[in-house]
Amino acid sequence: MRSLLVERSERGFVLRFVLLTAALLLVPWAISLAHPPGLLRYIVPASGALILAAAYFRWPMEALLGLGIYVAFYDSIAHHIPGIKQIDELAVALILP
Secondary structure, X not given: OHHHHHOOOHHHHHHHHXXXXXXXXXXXXXXXXXXXXXXXXXXXXXHHHHHXXXXXXXXXXXXXXXXXXXXXXXXXXXXXXXXXXXXXXXXXXXXXX
């Protein structure tokens, strides 16, 4: 499996994209289950933004595709994971500088 993560093939691309998308959805969802109070509620979108930013520096195409999928299904995802709506703003702020 490690070789698929580093090889530049279509299978490697799909595997990296699926793993990134799963992490982008599951990590903020797990954090949101704790219902962080006050300003800690920004930990939910910040976790997803950090995942995207970290992935962008290693796999930029997969990270941008994951961000695009997130933006396309923004309202549906926010319906199931409360407090996740700021991932795109935070991710762009982390990636651009």
